[in-house]
Amino acid sequence: MSPAGYNLPPCPPPPRVRVVKECRRPDGNRTADRPGVIHAEPRRPVPVAPPRPAGSRTRRPAYSPEAKTVPAHAPDSATTPRTPGTWPPEQQSREEPEPAVPVGSADAPDTDGASDTAGPFDIAGPSGITGTADPLALERAHLAASRAALRAMREDVQALDISDVTANWVNAAVLESQIEARVKALADLAHTPLFFGRLDYLHAIGAEKSGAPGAGRPTPSGAADTAGVADMADTAATADTADTTDTTVYIGRRHVHDTDGDPMVIDWRAPVSQPFYRASKKDPMDVGLRRRFGYTAGDLTAYEDERLSEPGEAARTSKLLQAEIERPRVGPMRDIVATIQxxxxxxxxxxxxxxxxxxxxxxxxxxxxxxxxxxxxxxxxxxxxxxxxxxxxxxxxxxxxxxxxxxxxxxxxxxxxxxxxxxxxxxxVRGTDPAPAAVVKGDARMAEVLARAVRSHVTPPAEPVVVVRGSRRWRVPAYELAELVEQLLARGMRYGAAREALPQRIAHAVLVRMEEAGEAPDDRVQDAVARNPAVKAAVKAIWPPVDPAKLVLRLLSDAEFLAAHAEGVLTAEEQRTILWVKPPRSVRSAKWSAADAVLIDEAADLVARxxxxxxxxxxxxxxxxxxxxxxxxxxxxxxxxxxxxxxxxxxxxxxxxxxxxxxxxxxxxxxxxxxxTAGFRVPREVIAYASRLLPVISPGLTEVESVRESPGSLSVRRVEGGEPALTVAVVEACVAALTREGSTGLIAADARVPALAEALTAAGMPYLSPGEETTADARLTLVPASLAKGLEYDYVVLDEPAAVVAGEPDERTGLRRLYVALTRAVSGLTVLHAAPLPEALT
Ligand SMILES: Nc1ncnc2c1ncn2[C@@H]1O[C@H](COP(=O)(O)OP(=O)(O)OP(=O)(O)O)[C@@H](O)[C@H]1O
Known part of the structure; x- marks a missing residue:
């Protein structure tokens, strides 16, 4: 397996290029000829990790002080010769963990990486590594070595010379783009930790350990159904360890291996990584130690250990998880790969x-x-x-x-x-439906109405088909055509597919007659008959083309047509509800609604799968x-x-x-x-408040149990003086929220948004709309309640709950909208109201 031994990502729409020749690197070395696989050999030397301390049985090559390659994103000190165990010395001193800071404290230092996990805080210890070295320094050394290995993997791909590999320029272009994508995929992003966890297994990975606890744990091999791109290499390289004595694996976003193909970081998705997410005291899955790493601004600054096989140590909630959830949010949603539960x-x-x-x-x-x-x-x-x-x-x-x-x-x-x-x-889509019309149009019964309407275009044949070939005339009578039509209808084919099949069926009937008359027609004759103008005309009459949009237009415009197909399916009232009062002239001029577009899509599927x-x-x-x-x-x-x-x-x-x-x-x-049922976003106090609505909006549903306590995270305040005073108070609350780190969302009934927008502008407070990315300089978003779903902010100011409820056509929907608005805050929610709160909240 080569360092770059991955299939490259497929590159649709051009077909996968089958690389049948060898790839030749500039140094003349050849790579193997697996189709679509780029190999890059020989491998370049890369520095390797320092030796695992005594007691840690890994097969990773011993650290070599001679290795001088500078790690891609290693600290500046990387070029200095290092002493095993104190590597790299400058880095060790430069990155000495800062004094412990309570998680979530306002004193926590800034983090700027989307994938950083946490600010520095108490480093759990003692480490699972025995020996004299500082465990954190050893972990950093492994990080630096992994980065160097990744850089080497990338450089190997960049160095590939495909000039004599591809047969033509199209293949060359496809291969080029695959290489580009591969290089991109191998990028080492400065603020994205290369690994976030580590497992120390009790037994060698892949070794037989019948009777051992967790004997059923996954082995690195057999990850996946493998075929294809990166996973093939990942799986194979991971499997390299299966017959070794390795016990330690580092888990990260992607696979990284050293020059020998030994894994330095394993993809979080590989089976061998699974215990990182699943192992527990109850079922340790053969894991002795689980270590989670904390990063600050891309630097490894903390770790947290769990000894799963030691009965004495009580299970505890991960501080890193808590810190990760509470890390201020600026920018788009982050992944949770380091803390999946x-x-x-x-x-x-x-x-x-x-x-x-x-x-x-x-x-x-x-x-x-x-x-x-x-x-x-x-x-x-x-x-x-x-x-x-x-x-x-x-x-x-x-x-x-x-x-x-x-x-x-x-x-x-x-x-x-x-x-x-x-x-x-x-x-x-330029129109909207009143709710009652949208409900009927969205009802599954409309599928039956559409199916009937589409099928109604099939007209039983009244005339025979007469095909003239040379001096002969071949006649297929109407009753036989009707049988063919029935057969096609009975097969439940798509309308369009059946329409395409009909000419061949008719041609076949003609050919049977030809054979009966002593002729010996072949397939070409059948095709010619199917294209005969008489056959085409018959098909057009029997099975005319259907335009889905025109069909829906007619259904919604023509009461008789609708009634004919909605008979027994929709009530007369429902039919009236969906009929256009003023039917449009054409598909183009129609003011289609979102629900209409779905009807057209259904009709299109009836015509063609x-x-x-x-x-x-x-x-x-x-x-x-x-x-x-x-x-x-x-x-x-x-x-x-x-x-x-x-x-x-x-x-x-x-x-x-x-x-x-x-x-x-x-x-x-x-x-x-x-x-x-475990809630990660909303603190306990806030979710408990919002859950008061549950018995009304969704009786029987389980309440969310927050994993986080955050005293003081909820403030509900009545403002005297009506709407003007409320607006002032809301702006003040936003100012207060913005004094803290992270994003603030001001959520309000859609109808209140213009007034609040004006007030924010008057107060000199720029704001974003949902969908605009928050940045360090623009952290306030004004969110209409109708768009709040799925979003979250560190702090939320909720304006006038009663208005949010009143903005919906019925109370239950209004309260559900309010429930959504109340559950967007990660660290703090301030509810301000001038009108009385909805009863369910009091
Ligand atoms: N295991 C986890 N580790 C860290 N953060 C997590 C974890 N699970 C969820 N989160 C965080 O909790 C927040 C809510 O997650 P998400 O938006 O996926 O929830 P949801 O169930 O889709 O919420 P909603 O129903 O409101 O749309 C996100 O910030 C997410 O990153």
């Missing part, structure tokens, strides 16, 4: 074959889990999913913008993200109508889905009442429903 990991690593539905209250990590699941599936089934595609569906553009950096941070750049509206955007992807993640799924579920479902009809949502946060008039029903509409009735 066991119940989340169960979902993340679920089989590709099965659809899973996750019910979870606000802040339980549904979105995070869904995104990490995609990354995991891409690792485990890369080739299959690269071929079939993956998709993340979110509720609106600002939400998608908020989450869009998570997958790239996990090294996955190819996942499409879309709203349902964009998925079905075959017409321009929608392409199915390999896996779809559907977030905030509770808000979809049955017809929207169908639209998403047909995009994973041959694949699987991860459905994420919270019934209590359903705020559309058609929001789903039960997951069983939703999954039925999605076409995945067999899907398992899992529940997440």
């Amino acid at each position: 066991p119940e989340q990991d169960e979902i993340v690593r679920g089989d590709l074959g099965g659809t899973v539905c996750v019910q979870g209250g606000p802040g339980t990590g549904k979105t995070a889990v869904g995104l990490h699941r995609v990354a995991y599936l891409l690792y485990a089934h890369r080739e299959r999913l690269a071929r079939t595609g993956t998709l993340v569906v979110g509720p609106n553009a600002s939400f998608l913008h908020y989450i869009e950096q998570v997958l790239p941070a996990l090294g996955e750049l190819e996942v499409r993200q879309s709203t349902v509206a964009d998925l079905v955007a075959s017409v321009e 929608t392409h199915s992807l390999g896996h779809v993640v559907l977030d905030e799924a509770q808000d979809l109508s049955p017809m929207q579920y169908r639209a998403v479902g047909r995009r994973c009809s041959t694949g699987s889905a991860t459905v994420l949502g919270d019934l209590a946060q359903g705020t559309t008039p058609w929001a789903t009442a039960s997951w069983a029903e939703a999954l039925r509409h999605l076409g995945k009735p067999e899907a398992a429903v899992e529940e997440l």
